Amino acid sequence: MTRRIRRILLVCNNYDSFSLEEDGHIEAQITQDYSELNLSNPPSIVRAESTLDALEVLKEDKHFDLIITMYNVGKLDVFGFSSQAKELLPDTPIVLLSSFSKEIYRHIVERDHAGIDYVFCWNNSTDVLIAIIKLLEDKLNAEHDCLEMGARVILLVEDSVRYYSTYLPLLYKLVLQQNSAAVRDALNEEQQFLRKRARPKILMATCYDEAYDYYQKYKHNIIGIISDIGFVIHKGDKPEMEKIDAGIDLCRLVRGENPTMPFLMQSSQASMRAVAEQLGVGFARKSSKTLTHDVSEYIGREFGFGDFIVTDPDTGLETARAKNLYEFEQVVATMSDRSLRVLAEKNYISRWLYGRGIFSIGDLFRPIRVHSDDDVAHIREMNLRMIRDYRISQGLGVVARFDPETYNDAIWFARLGKGSLGGKARGLAFLNHILQKYDLYDKWEDVRVLVPRTLVVTTEYFDRFIKENGLQYVINADLTDAEILSEFVASTLPQELMDALRIFIRHVRKPLAVRSSSKLEDSYYQPFAGVYSTYMIPHTENEDQELRLLSKAIKSVYASVYYASSRGYITATANVISEEKMAIVLQEVCGSEDRGYYFPTFSGVARSVNFYPIGYETPEDGVAKVAFGLGKAVVDGDQVLRFSPRYPRNVLQTSTPELTMTETQQAMYALSLQPDKFKTSVDDGVNLDRIPITECGSFRNFARVVSTYDYENMRIVDSPAPNGPKFVTFAHILKYNTFPLADILNVLLEIMQREVKCGVEIEYAANLDRGPEALAIFNVLQVRPISVDGLGAEVDWNTVDCSDPLISSESAIGPGWISGVRDIIYLREEAFDTLKTREMAAELKALNARMRTEGRNFVLVGYGRWGSSIPSLGVPVQWGDISEARAIVECCLDHFRVDPSQGTHFFQNLTSFNAGYVNVNPFARPGECFDAARLDAMSAEFETTYLRLVHFDRELQICIDGRAGKALIK
């Protein structure tokens, strides 16, 4: 806890009071000074007219953090008062404030002043009061803030009351101004608070012993020392015992241990300058008219205060200057090798960072010593990465207000306007917060985990857009989607928004995803995902053109609120369309440019619960899908790679060459960078190109995700070998861990599930194509509770009536309850013959086609393995032959017990159609059943030699619960 001076007892007579308050009430003055210096919580002041009054006050009220007393304060003099006051409040410091008078000082020296902690000289400015307060606070907090938090220290060694009374306020002003510059770099109040606390502390020593003790205690925190030359050795020594070169002793001690430690020597004697120069330290003459300027200049330069200034090592002329971290990063990137080397060796970089309270990277810079020119490039790269990481890490987890003046590349998540963020953006902000909370940003070496750079245009602008353009009528008008879109696109966005967007695109310089963030999405469980549009626009060098594309995309997203499908959705979910307000999420698209396209190395989704566990996966292990290129391939249900992040080396689709060749990704999506491809369209994928995998060979990223079939040796080679067809296996990443995808997903799923308190789905994308210098980027795009699909709601089997089932099993995978099925097609047991399975397949194909035209789904029951490649083991159907089945059941017969397929033959299809797979084997698991006799007793709507179709006039109850591995059909 920071200790602060909150209440002050000021003991002064009315005259002094008058002189103190000639510029207004003293508290008001202090408050004003505090706010000018960006300080918070000014102290309150209680005044006593005399020492006796003061003692009375103290007897009643001991809650004072500081007592300041003037010299002439009644019958009881200050010395007597201070010793009595100390008895009452032994821990409260007492400061004697007096106008400058040699007489008084002589008194002080002569009298017993043990009760007085500091003597200050009143110079008619509240500055000194603030300096006193801050000095005492610094002393109270130094141990904690410096030794535990790493705050820096400026050590002032001075025994002249008059001098330090003018000097300390000056020093504080410098430190506080410097600090408020650093605080401005902070993105929100919490960071500001931390930065404020991190400002350098000033510790004042008035004798050699004290200076020595401070130095020894804080030597790793001291950023500079300002020292008088002559002062006493021990506390309480009389002034005449002053050692005239004590400051030089101190300097030698410090410099001996730490040759780069800035040291400013001060003396009233000009002759000391030569001594200082000889020692290689700074010098300021106390009586100099330019003292203030000289000191500021020295401190600014040597203590790393003020702007970061790069000078030409030869001419000494300034070549670059940085006011904040953003500029600092750019200066470090561009300064000459020689300058960098000189500055690194002088420890200036690290000192500048320390001076701004940025210890975490200041510490990293500290050990840098340059031995050769080769090191310089390395140092520069390392420094830039550290600065950048620091700036970004500061930007993470924070929702900053978009300010065109200060917006920069390290502000990761900003909001524009006063309205609501909308559901999706709130989810993103949450995600952003969680990533920061768990320090995931640089948890993995060589990869940075974060949300994409985001700007949220709040609902305020939607309201203004609708109102200013008079579009309210659209709600009730009978318009087609295309008509609504053209109405909206022809309207104009508020100018203020356009101005802000211009600043935004200037900083981002990458393609943008323009997503809806609907207000009604607020409710976790309403699945709006995919109802509204998401457009992507390319970055173009022509800012006006890009702005035009962006505004068109925003208007298109706004328009989608009123599309027929969204209206239908809103009605169906009992929301009112006039309540719908849209925020817009603008996000940098993860990826890089390649041959006119833009796409990430891979993208996908991961779920913390797996309804289709196979092999030794359990439902809790979770499951992920990953595709080369944009996530549209995954979201649209294309064939992409599915794996369990717990077992990334056991991927069904790539476990044999045959599967690899038929079951892996066939095409990828990429954003076309041609601006003219982005047309006004209700289709938000208008400028996304679908590229067959076979035509992806020349994309740089391709090599990271493919394996090759080697015809000559009849095997899959997990490399992009030159000859042979390529398949998207992600073997490099999943088998050989060239990128910690599985680990990242495991950690994310685990954390998100814990934070959201239910099963979650995460969308992600990663770009590994960042050149040799930059680290890979892993973007978390979205997190949502899994039940938004309406699927996978946990089945409480205790409440399910399992009596009298048609089919029951303890071995099943599937999404839970399946509705809308009234038909069962099953193989006739008496006609089943393993040599006739081809004929059965042909009959099924015909029947399935009929069911398709009639729009009917069914439960399919048979013996052996559905889709077996070997006809003697089951019916060799293709998925197309049974596509209308919503549950596939494999049964055993007494004389025909084959290993079940466990659904792996049609795995892709089952998962994308949310169908179920059931294995019934009463021989292995007594109690399981398929009640064929009951179906046989019913009349068949259709039957052939080998199969029967039985229709129910009620909906079948079908529950196939992959989580519990149980199935019930009745």
Place this chain on the structure above:
Amino acid sequence: MDKFTQNYVDRFMDELIARNPGEKEFHQAVREVVESVAPYVTSYPYLMDLKILERMVEPERVIMFRVPWTDDKGEIHINRGYRVQMNSALGPYKGGIRFHASVNLSILKFLAFEQTFKNSLTTLPMGGGKGGSDFNPRGKSDAEVMRFCQSFMTELQRYIGADTDVPAGDIGVGGREIGFMFGQYKRLRDEFTGTLTGKGVAWGGSLLRTEATGYGVCYFAQEMLATRNETFEGKTVVISGAGNVAQYAAQKAMQLGAKVVTLSDSDGFVHDPEGLDEEKLRYVLELKNIRRGRIKEYATKYPQATYYPGERPWRIACDIALPCATQNEIEKADAENLVKGGCWCVVEGANMPSTPEAIAIFQSNKMLYSPGKASNAGGVATSGLEMTQNSIRQKWTREEVDQHLHRIMSDIHAACLKYGTEPDGYINYVKGANIAGFIKVANAMVDQGLV
């Protein structure tokens, strides 16, 4: 079939079924062979007397063993391993290893039985065998597959060897699995010999494996044409399929002077009246092998070609047809179309592409017709050539392998000719292949006494 023979077959099958109950696949395979060779057997009574057929259907040795292995989680699994050493009359047992959930003794016996005659037909010194396990590589990691292969070989190595039994790959056993098994064999036996075929080209595998079947089809066809004093030169050739066999059959046919006018895939076929050339074939190889595209793209690239969706190429007029796609791709009507289109030679590259009705039409029209088991034996032959190279510790160039392949196909043809020539001079390649495969094994067994 005469009554005596029919009785012989029926009696034989009854006994077989009684001795091997429940092995449906095995029964079916034996019946097909017995029916085709029975007339021959009954006309050589010593074969009956020595119970050659009865001996052939009883494997010389069946090894069945436990294959324990641990998965990546450390859990223990037990699979069952098999090796059916069917017949070694002509050479070391030779036949694939299959890893598939369907593997059981019946299936392996049936496959090993067929393999014996296939190998015999190649004229190479190879006996017949088959092996495998009910291990399913689906969903297994590389490490799990390796541990399984090592465990499997740890037991199997006792029973195999370059001069005893030389397994090859099959379903579920490709280059990866052969590699793991070979490594374990070598480690346990401390010998680098050609005990497995299908090895990596860098460590004992043969060249030309990809091309062998397609080339072999054409070499065989060449021999067939020669019986009518014809060559490929100037002939119009219709090929179905666009995979390995079709590609290299097309290439070889072109090299031999023919004009290849069609290729197909499961979606349809392309007809290029001008015929393929080197450049077009290169495009097809790239299209199918690298880009894995559809054959219809050929017609886009070469507009003179026409794409016929959903059709087979058999109605295109031609001299020679090479069905290289899949089974049952020439049905009765297709066969009639071929006859109508002037086709007089059908050489099968695929396995059983012609239905029995189609074959009957070819034969009744006295066309040159060769079943796949004879004309596509080039694939099996390269396995034998790999053994040979390993045994003589040499590695042949592509050209050398090609020469041997050519010779083998001629030899197979000669054998078919020997046993298939009918009294009217027509060569019944079906009969020839069946009997040639059988008779060599049978005679060797006779020669080697009752073992």
